[in-house]
Amino acid sequence: MTDLVRLTGIEKRFPGVHALRQAQFDLRAGEVHALMGENGAGKSTLMKVLSGIYQPDGGRIEVSGQTVTVPGPRAAQTLGIGIIHQELALMNDLTVAQNIFIGREPRRSFGRLDEARLNADAAAIFAQMKVTIDPRAEVHSLSVAKQQMVEIAKALSFNSRILIMDEPTAALNEAETNELFAIIRRLKSEGVGVVYISHKMDEIRRISDRVTVMRDGAYVGTVQAADTPIETIISMMVGRDLETLPVEIPDLGAAPVALEVRGLRRGRAIRDVSFAVKRGEILGFAGLMGAGRTEVARAIFGADPREGGDIIVHGRPVMVRSPRDAVAAGIGYLSEDRKHFGLALGLDVRANVAMTSLARFRNAIGVLNEAALEATARRYIAQLAIRTPSDRQEVRLLSGGNQQKIVIAKWLLRDCDILIFDEPTRGIDVGAKAEIYRLMQGLAAEGKAIIVISSELPEVLRLSHRIAVMCEGRLTGILPGGPGTSQEEIMRLATVRQGAVEEAIA
Amino acid sequence: MTTLPAAAPARKATSGAQQKLLAFASLIVLLIFFSVASPNFLQTSNILAILQATSVNGVLAIAATLVIITGGIDLSVGTLMTFCAVMAGVILTNAGMPLPLGVIGAIAIGVICGTISGVLIAKMKIPPFIATLGMMLILKGLSLVISGTKPIYFNDTPGFSEISTGSLIGQVFPSVPVPNGVLILFVLALVIGYVLNRTVLGRYCFALGSNEEAVRLSGVNTDAWKIAIYALAGGICGIAGLIIASRLNSAQPALGLGYELDAIAAVVIGGTSLAGGRGSILGTMIGALIMAVLLNGLRIMSVAQEWQTVVTGGIIIAAVYADMLRRRRAAS
Structure with a gap:
């Protein structure tokens, strides 16, 4: 029997990134084939190639034994390929039925719509799926789970034999997940092939037949889901070839605690998170995408509201209701998205360094002291080895690594001694990464308390004196840093799914 | 409980519907207030004057509604109207062509200019605000150049003034x-209201404004539809051009700037979201009427014209703020 889908030797490059390297994948009728890998492993990219959203730079796509090209989403639909994106792609202001048949509305003459047939057709699909959703309800009035069902109905409406689901349960609770799985099993029995992308190990075991693992855009291997231990899949995902320099862990036994967080809570995003960071310590935060690490950082920094929890800085409880309060308490947050939240790209180095401390450089009537600004900028350029022609250079012209240093300078100038780095080396090339690491280690040695959020396990292992691991808004464990802790251990904590139990109670 | 689709509105009394209701209630309150304040207000001749005054702004507001529902904006509606009027003058007065050709020509020019805006926005990815700002200035300039900055009169075309002022x-x-x-305005409102709610083009107006990327990923040729919507809006501006030229029995090339803001004001007061995805022609008509009633009523009460502008500005802010409040409450 021929496979529904066979992808071989798929290549895809984006500017600066080799996203897919000889990637391969196959899908049979009536199976659920899980596609796994760490963040950025290329799973979603590969599926976007299959569904016509990206065009591959090389390789072959076969559907039911025929070599095909998929020039666009419409072509994918014709081939019977439906994709349900990680971020739901629905039009909130339209009704359920209007969403399902967007682009294929039943028409009468002169472009008039046949609304009655539209609703009837949608109702027929829901009947077939055995779910009850009113086709005339506007999508924004539905729960996320129901919206997910609408996406599935949409995919089924053009008789998809190949259904791609990219993290479909990310926003679902246990009961909703069960409902989704029931539908997947029904589809399976009707011969539909399902590609299932997920990070959740327990789900993979429950729903999938085979598991294919990708790493760094390449194919690693395919195993049977039923008789493969989770450990094997994890080690396939993280690989063993990544070298990790041993981290030197200072003795912080007597060091005072710089920041303590107790019982931090916000809805499902942050569930009772407590930890402490000492002066001179680097605390790493590991976890998969959506684990709630950035949410914790933003809540501590006052960028998002929190429902509960105390923030204690140098032994004193502080009220943090806005980033302004956090900065006043000496907490600096270096966003993962420097270009949006960290820098004014069109301004020069001098202006950016002083951005949060301008009050210090102005006289009584608000005129800025340019000489002092220049001196300060030059001091940090020298101290952090920022490579720039001058302090008047526009920041957008500098490399990612040097931009990151300017953000660091900004917070140092503001006297922040608790620094939260969110993905500090995202978009920074390998050489500059090492320099940022040394800089962070230097800051810790000076007595700053540092929190590092990173999705790259080697980075967490390389930097952290201790490693906090999160999963689904919960702190699932704090591991010691250094060679004693393996990537496998972190991954296990990052995929502990306790949510099910407590949601059932709540 | 009936099973007709008409049963739906009760359940989805959404922010847009509420805004329409509020706008309608405001209109009634204004009417009552002015009729009590001035015995002249409810005279048939005055009501007709209000409707007459609504016709141009109302037609332009219908064009603006289409574009705003897609999440875009069209700043060129006013000067495009003038440009179409001038071109009607060129065709009828300067070239001496028969009346139907002038009418068709003006509307066709509107469609062409709307198509150009659409291509700038959909294909060249110029933000709608900038693209239509450019078009606004280009068309204003062209109107002046082509007319030699002088009005073009339609004295040689008997029947032209009947387009607007006849009955x-x-x-x-x-x-x-x-x-x-006024008849043209109401017929147009009915037609475009139908197009918006019952045809594919209308469906894509809402869909584009709601989530353009999702529409594109569904395999819809979003660029082509967007261009079509701007083209339709342009054609409607052509109709507005005919109405105003007919009423003045001349094409006034210096006119037009500022009309786009009145049109947008009517759309916003009528509950159409500038964020796109929701809105209605009925709301826009109510919005345009509110503006006309207000101006007329204040004039009858001898309030200085400068103050009328101030009040209109206040109403826009109040209308949008009321909508924001409700939406925030609905969200929480």
Whole structure:
């Protein structure tokens, strides 16, 4: 029997990134084939190639034994390929039925719509799926789970034999997940092939037949889901070839605690998170995408509201209701998205360094002291080895690594001694990464308390004196840093799914 | 409980519907207030004057509604109207062509200019605000250049002024001589209201404004539809050009700037979201009427014209703020 889908030797490059390297994948009728890998492993990219959203730079796509090209989403639909994106792609202001048949509305003459047939057709699909959703309800009035069902109905409406689901349960609770799985099993029995992308190990075991693992855009291997231990899949995902320099862990036994967080809570995003960071310590935060690490950082920094929890800085409880309060308490947050939240790209180095401390450089009537600004900028350029022609250079012209240093300078100038780095080396090339690491280690040695959020396990292992691991808004464990802790251990904590139990109670 | 689709509105009394209701209630309150304040207000002649005054802004607001529902904006509606009027003058007065050609020509020019805006926005990815700002200035300039900055009169084309000021209804019911300009406005509102709610083009207006990327990923040729929507809006501006030229019996090339803001104001007061995805022609009509009633009523009460502008500005802010409040409450 021929496979529904066979992808071989798929290549895809984006500017600066080799996203897919000889990637391969196959899908049979009536199976659920899980596609796994760490963040950025290329799973979603590969599926976007299959569904016509990206065009591959090389390789072959076969559907039911025929070599095909998929020039666009419409072509994918014709081939019977439906994709349900990680971020739901629905039009909130339209009704359920209007969403399902967007682009294929039943028409009468002169472009008039046949609304009655539209609703009837949608109702027929829901009947077939055995779910009850009113086709005339506007999508924004539905729960996320129901919206997910609408996406599935949409995919089924053009008789998809190949259904791609990219993290479909990310926003679902246990009961909703069960409902989704029931539908997947029904589809399976009707011969539909399902590609299932997920990070959740327990789900993979429950729903999938085979598991294919990708790493760094390449194919690693395919195993049977039923008789493969989770450990094997994890080690396939993280690989063993990544070298990790041993981290030197200072003795912080007597060091005072710089920041303590107790019982931090916000809805499902942050569930009772407590930890402490000492002066001179680097605390790493590991976890998969959506684990709630950035949410914790933003809540501590006052960028998002929190429902509960105390923030204690140098032994004193502080009220943090806005980033302004956090900065006043000496907490600096270096966003993962420097270009949006960290820098004014069109301004020069001098202006950016002083951005949060301008009050210090102005006289009584608000005129800025340019000489002092220049001196300060030059001091940090020298101290952090920022490579720039001058302090008047526009920041957008500098490399990612040097931009990151300017953000660091900004917070140092503001006297922040608790620094939260969110993905500090995202978009920074390998050489500059090492320099940022040394800089962070230097800051810790000076007595700053540092929190590092990173999705790259080697980075967490390389930097952290201790490693906090999160999963689904919960702190699932704090591991010691250094060679004693393996990537496998972190991954296990990052995929502990306790949510099910407590949601059932709540 | 009926199973007709008409049963739906009760359940989805959404922010847009509420805003429409609020706007309608405001209109009624204004009408009551002015009729109590001034005995002249409810005279048939005055009501007809209000409707007449609504016709141009109303038609332009219908064009603006289409574009705003897609999440875009069209700043060129006013000067495009003038440009179409000038081109009608060129065709009828300067070239001496027959009346139907002038009408078709003006609308066609509108469609062409709308298509150009659409291509700038959909294909060249210029933000709608900038693209239509550019078009606004280009068309204003062209109107002045082509006309030699002088008005073009339609004295040689008998029947042209009938387009707006004649009254087909008056011929049948002499007691209510509703001018044709008003008739055109209401017929257009019905037609575009139908297009918006019952045709594919209308569906894509809402869909584009709601989530353009999702529409594109569904395999819809979003660029082509967007261009079509701007083209339709352009054609409607052509109709507005005919109405205003007919009423003035001349194409006034210096006119047009500022009309786009009145049109957008009517759309916003009528509950159409500038964020796109929701809105209605009925709301826009109510919005345009509110503006006209207010101006007329204040004038009858001898309030200085400068103050009328101030009040209109206040109403826009109040209308949008009321909408924001409700939406925030609905969200929480």
